Amino acid sequence: MNSTEETESIETLIQYQYGFMFSKATFTACELGVFDLLESEGPLSSTTIAERLGTSRYGMELLLGACVALKLLRTERKDEQVLYGNTDFSSLYLYRSSPKSQSACMTWLSENTYAYSVHLTDAVREGKNQLEKFPGPKNVYDHVYRSEEQRRRFMDLMNCGWSLWGRDVIAAFDLSQFPNICDLGGSGGALAKECIYLYPNCKVSIFDLPEVVKVAKKHFVSEEEQRIHFLEGDFFKDPLPEADLYVLARVLHNWDDKKCVQLLTEVYKTCKPGGGVLVIGMVVNEDRCGPLLSQFYSLIMLLHTEGKERTLSEINMLLSAAGFKEAERKKTNTSQDVILAIK
Ligand code: SAM
Incomplete structure (x- = not known):
């Protein structure tokens, strides 16, 4: 392997190792409503975002930094302050009320698929689904529709892709x-x-x-x-x-x-x-x-x-x-x- 190939393969390695954090940081920003707030109010400082969304200032600052690195947010300077705003990508796909919003998909992946994926090794070993590890009915759609809220969320998820x-x-x-x-x-x-x-x-x-x-x-x-x-x-x-x-x-x-x-x-x-x-x-x-x-x-x-x-x-x-x-x-x-x- 020459040095360019090695650098590329280390980058790939890092993406595979930390891929779940790409997802989790995006899910968290969606769940907390970061993109919705910035879409309705325009660029804001991390302190204001934390106050409006009821989070710690420190945690929010770290999350916003990760979102900027992921190109989900952009920054600008105003009066000595750093302000965070949505990128075009986030306005289109992550803002809840955009016609092409994938916010419902993020919620589903975060609350369901991500949670199930913890048991992927067992699923591969056994060659079968892992519903038995979760509360609620064990057959597929009784499980998906285990509550009124889950049913609605799944239907929102199904609609997402069609947009x-x-x-x-x-x-x-x-x-x-x-x-x-x-x-x-x-x-x-x-x-x-x-x-x-x-x-x-x-x-x-x-x-x-x-x-x-x-x-x-x-x-x-x-x-x-x-x-x-x-x-x-x-x-x-x-x-x-x-x-x-x-x-x-x-x-x-x-x-x-x-x-x-x-x-x-x-x-x-x-x-x-x-x-x-x-x-x-x-x-x-x-x-x-x-x-x-x-x-x-x-x-x-x-x-x-x-x-x-x-x-x-x-x-x-x-x-x-x-x-x-x-x-x-x-x-x-x-x-x-x-x-x-x-x-
Ligand atoms: N076709 C939709 C789409 O592509 O957005 C939904 C696909 S979803 C993965 C599967 C659909 O099959 C759900 O709406 C579910 O309620 C429905 N379904 C599952 N079991 C069914 C059954 N026994 N009879 C009728 N519909 C069923």
């Missing part, structure tokens, strides 16, 4: 030939909103668990939205509604192959000839060595679900076991790929 990649994903195929779309496990309706925006003649029904539908109706989709409606049900137990196209967005990665085939078989049986299923989610490379985010997500799925991220061949095998013979994949410029299979 980043929703348009690209929904535009990957021309869906105008499917006037009635059913979004199975459609959560708070972010995908449904993208669909009706892009396809003026389509209607979307969101099929999800009853307690999710209640929250979605109350907080996420207004009653005036005539082209979106809701259906309560369990897609492993109840008959599926009629539709021209069924969407499964980030659903299959929650379940093992058997359950995925069960669900896709129901979709195939209910689907009319010419209709189809649109699978949206991350796809792992065939050699299983990337992309990095998909590999991370497979570990996250291992930690708290029954599923994993799959390769295209694996997804095609599930589709064909259910009866769908032909599937086409479109890559997008986002972490999510789209696969359309027609009956």
Whole structure:
């Protein structure tokens, strides 16, 4: 190794060693409301920020310094004082009320994924999720929705991603030939909103668990939205509604192959000839060595679900076991790929 290579590899080493602190400092600044305060009031001194957010001055000064080093905040000097302000990046993604805000995602990762990740070694040893180590129900969605507040937070989390990649994903195929779309496990309706925006003649029904539908109706989709409606049900137990196209967005990665085939078989049986299923989610490379985010997500799925991220061949095998013979994949410029299979 020459000296440039060695310097680079030490930098990589440091990032891997302290990567969790990149996340934790960002989560903490989000949780304390640093970006929200600075967005509404403009640049402030560390003393004022600490006072407004009810923290120690010393702790806040250290956190602000870390955020500047992470390029989440910038500094300016005014009247001998250092003032901290949001960068464009933080205003766009970390300020809670920005249309592209990922603040809900930060909260979820901090309170849930980060906590589960403490047990990653056990999950890898045992090859199964670690829900038993946490209070509350042990099956996946009873656990996720263990309280009213958790349910709402998870639905906020689900909506977050769509603000980043929703348009690209929904535009990957021309869906105008499917006037009635059913979004199975459609959560708070972010995908449904993208669909009706892009396809003026389509209607979307969101099929999800009853307690999710209640929250979605109350907080996420207004009653005036005539082209979106809701259906309560369990897609492993109840008959599926009629539709021209069924969407499964980030659903299959929650379940093992058997359950995925069960669900896709129901979709195939209910689907009319010419209709189809649109699978949206991350796809792992065939050699299983990337992309990095998909590999991370497979570990996250291992930690708290029954599923994993799959390769295209694996997804095609599930589709064909259910009866769908032909599937086409479109890559997008986002972490999510789209696969359309027609009956
Ligand atoms: N499709 C949404 C998206 O991409 O934003 C949400 C994906 S989330 C990972 C999985 C969804 O499946 C949740 O909304 C969950 O409530 C729903 N779900 C889980 N089990 C279900 C079941 N048995 N029947 C119906 N929906 C279910």
